[in-house]
Amino acid sequence: MDTALMEDLYYSMLLGRHFEYAAKENYFQGNISGFLHLDIGQEALSVGAMKAFEGDVFTTYREHVMALSRGMSANAIMAELFGKVDGVSKGRGGSMHMFSPKIGFYGGDAIVGGHIPNAVGCAYARKYQNKKTGCLVVFGDGATNCGGFFESINIATSQKLPLVFLCENNKYAIGTKIETVSAFSKQAKKVEAYMPTVEVDGMDVLAVYKAIKKAGEYIKEGKGPIFVEAMTCRFEGHSISDANKYRSSEEMKKCKELDPLLKLKPLLDKVFVEKIEAQVIRDITEAVNFAHESPEPSLAELNKYIFTDEGLKHAL
Amino acid sequence: MLYREAINLALDETMSEDTNIVLLGEDIANVGGTFRVTEGLLDKYGKARVIDTPIAELSIVGNAIGMAIGGLRPVVELMTANFSLLAFDQIVNHMAKLPFMSAGKIRLPMVLRMPQGVSKQLGAQHSENYENMLSSVPGLFVFAVNSPNYAYHALKKSIKMDDPVIFIEHELLYNKKEEIDMKSDLDPFKARIIKEGEDITIISYLKMLDDTASALDEIEKELNCSCELIDLCSLNPVDFKTLEASIKKTGRLIMIEEGHKMGSYGAQIISWAVEELFYFLDAAPLRLCGKNVPIAYNRKLELASIPTPKSIKKDIINWGRINGL
Numbered sequence: 037m038d039t040a041l042m043e044d045l046y047y048s049m050l051l052g053r054h055f056e057y058a059a060k061e062n063y064f065q066g067n068i069s070g071f072l073h074l075d076i077g078q079e080a081l082s083v084g085a086m087k088a089f090e091g092d093v094f095t096t097y098r099e100h101v102m103a104l105s106r107g108m109s110a111n112a113i114m115a116e117l118f119g120k121v122d123g124v125s126k127g128r129g130g131s132m133h134m135f136s137p138k139i140g141f142y143g144g145d146a147i148v149g150g151h152i153p154n155a156v157g158c159a160y161a162r163k164y165q166n167k168k169t170g171c172l173v174v175f176g177d178g179a180t181n182c183g184g185f186f187e188s189i190n191i192a193t194s195q196k197l198p199l200v201f202l203c204e205n206n207k208y209a210i211g212t213k214i215e216t217v218s219a220f221s222k223q224a225k226k227v228e229a230y231m232p233t234v235e236v237d238g239m240d241v242l243a244v245y246k247a248i249k250k251a252g253e254y255i256k257e258g259k260g261p262i263f264v265e266a267m268t269c270r271f272e273g274h275s276i277s278d279a280n281k282y283r284s285s286e287e288m289k290k291c292k293e294l295d296p297l298l299k300l301k302p303l304l305d306k307v308f309v310e311k312i313e314a315q316v317i318r319d320i321t322e323a324v325n326f327a328h329e330s331p332e333p334s335l336a337e338l339n340k341y342i343f344t345d346e347g348l349k350h351a352l
Numbered sequence: 353m354l355y356r357e358a359i360n361l362a363l364d365e366t367m368s369e370d371t372n373i374v375l376l377g378e379d380i381a382n383v384g385g386t387f388r389v390t391e392g393l394l395d396k397y398g399k400a401r402v403i404d405t406p407i408a409e410l411s412i413v414g415n416a417i418g419m420a421i422g423g424l425r426p427v428v429e430l431m432t433a434n435f436s437l438l439a440f441d442q443i444v445n446h447m448a449k450l451p452f453m454s455a456g457k458i459r460l461p462m463v464l465r466m467p468q469g470v471s472k473q474l475g476a477q478h479s480e481n482y483e484n485m486l487s488s489v490p491g492l493f494v495f496a497v498n499s500p501n502y503a504y505h506a507l508k509k510s511i512k513m514d515d516p517v518i519f520i521e522h523e524l525l526y527n528k529k530e531e532i533d534m535k536s537d538l539d540p541f542k543a544r545i546i547k548e549g550e551d552i553t554i555i556s557y558l559k560m561l562d563d564t565a566s567a568l569d570e571i572e573k574e575l576n577c578s579c580e581l582i583d584l585c586s587l588n589p590v591d592f593k594t595l596e597a598s599i600k601k602t603g604r605l606i607m608i609e610e611g612h613k614m615g616s617y618g619a620q621i622i623s624w625a626v627e628e629l630f631y632f633l634d635a636a637p638l639r640l641c642g643k644n645v646p647i648a649y650n651r652k653l654e655l656a657s658i659p660t661p662k663s664i665k666k667d668i669i670n671w672g673r674i675n676g677l
């Protein structure tokens with residue numbers, strides 16, 4: 037793999053890691069509130085997938101790092117976490133709701149599994165428009181137990197839609213271990229009758245990148261969807277308010293040994309690594325400052341965005 | 353005792369008396385519930401009676417209905433009311449209608465617990481109130497739980513009832529503290545008069561009741577009047593008798609709730625009062641609700657979208673002045 041790409045992947049993962057550290061710190065300082073689902077540990081999956089896929093992306097609530105590596109600015113994401121007017125969703129969305137149609141990012145659904153049928157619909161639109169790049173939908177292992185997931189794999193297959201299903205299998209849905217509520221520990225089992233399935237090491241950014249590139253090529257052939265299951269591991273609790281008591285320190289130790297940043301780092305030039313670390317710290321510091329300085333949304337605009345400006349004339 | 357402990361105790365005591373009672377929901381067994389309501393029950397009753405389910409709300413409620421048909425007495429925890437939407441077909445078409453459609457041959461002794469409401473900056477998909485929709489469905493009893501004492505007694509009675517019950521909690525009430533009167537024979541269908549008064553009847557429930565109570569002193573001082581504050585408790589059926597007696601005494605009615613104003617629950621209480629008690633009313637009733645907007649993440653927008661102690665006080669005082677108080 038070429039050096040420039042590896043460096044870009046490393047930079048994005050490191051940026052993601054430090055973004056999440058800063059988010060955590062600012063949560064405890066009271067600058068961020070509500071739900072905060074950190075992606076620490078799962079960066080290889082988020083970055084690898086976002087950098088490799090060409091079409092539109094639908095994600096869950098654990099999407100800061102995906103949004104970042106898709107090309108949303110750290111400033112705008114951090115400002116959103118602060119609930120400020122320069123945030124990606126102008127302070128209306130918060131941590132779980134980041135969207136940018138410009139870059140094909142429909143991130144942040146907080147209803148587990150709720151975005152999967154939406155991705156199916158968008159894939160239909162792309163097929164209709166003859167846009168071969170199609171869509172990618174990212175969801176957790178827990179979401180594969182939702183009714184909407186099963187309906188979606190059937191519809192996407194029967195309609196031969198250009199859609200990559202990417203399951204982030206971190207083996208837990210909040211504190212519930214996958215084996216206790218799912219018929220299988222590998223979720224691909226549920227899909228095998230419908231479409232090709234691929235398993236990838238979700239802690240290896242190069243492997244994820246390659247798998248999603250290939251999956252992206254596959255859906256261009258017009259043969260229908262494909263399912264990628266990335267085995268991964270989150271280093272933190274489900275959300276910031278989860279004390280992570282259901283995982284033993286042993287399990288956590290094993291999990292952290294798989295740190296995707298440590299895996300890639302030895303393959304890179306030392307001078308580059310030092311330079312990029314300094315760069316990331318500067319980027320994140322700037323994002324936090326930007327978020328602090330951005331104003332609060334105006335109360336006079338409470339109704340804004342519910343409808344179009346034209347629609348609002350009727351609604352008020 | 354805390355609100356969540358009171359619910360836990362009610363579950364524990366009924367479960368120890370009746371082995372047909374089973375609990376099901378997401379993260380309720382191993383983790384003990386998102387709001388720690390079911391803590392300790394897995395250890396005590398085992399995983400055949402305290403069941404961790406997948407994220408499949410339609411099936412959770414659907415399965416509970418089947419369990420009830422099969423002779424068990426399920427108590428479901430939906431993690432929040434926001435996810436009850438996924439189960440609405442089971443709630444409306446099955447839970448509420450099977451007893452009627454079967455001419456009573458099927459009975460559904462089951463309880464659906466769910467917390468709702470605006471908590472703190474949880475965003476638009478995690479901040480809703482659905483008591484208006486749930487109360488509009490014939491065939492369901494709907495209780496709104498404001499206090500630990502009511503929680504304890506009403507839940508025990510709900511579990512023992514042979515009819516389906518929706519048991520609505522509020523996300524911000526789980527740490528509310530209150531002494532529980534173990535000897536009380538509380539009737540869950542009866543409204544509670546929190547404070548007696550002569551001039552205004554104020555009806556509310558869930559968290560808005562507490563927000564109103566905290567503003568009451570200043571309102572009474574400012575308007576030089578006395579308010580009667582009522583916790584509605586049972587949203588369907590409604591204890592109209594208690595409300596009627598109060599309104600006939602005061603001649604003035606205020607209804608306060610957190611949900612959006614369009615289609616709000618309280619609209620039907622106001623409507624009933626206007627239809628039935630028109631000549632006893634000395635003023636047009638006041639209805640304080642959330643605005644017709646999704647709830648934003650930003651704290652200021654969030655608070656501007658729902659009644660707060662401050663806005664309740666201001667709105668009631670303005671209304672009182674206009675209406676000659």
Ligand SMILES: Cc1ncc(C[n+]2csc(CCOP(=O)(O)OP(=O)(O)O)c2C)c(N)n1
Nearest residue numbers: 146147148176177178179208209210407435
């Ligand atoms: C329909 C619905 N039910 C329940 C929840 C509460 N909830 C939020 S995240 C989550 C677990 C999701 O697990 P998984 O899909 O594995 O995603 P992960 O967070 O592990 O990536 C649950 C149950 C929800 N948001 N939506």
Ligand SMILES: [Mg+2]
Nearest residue numbers: 176177208209
């Ligand atoms: Mg998971």
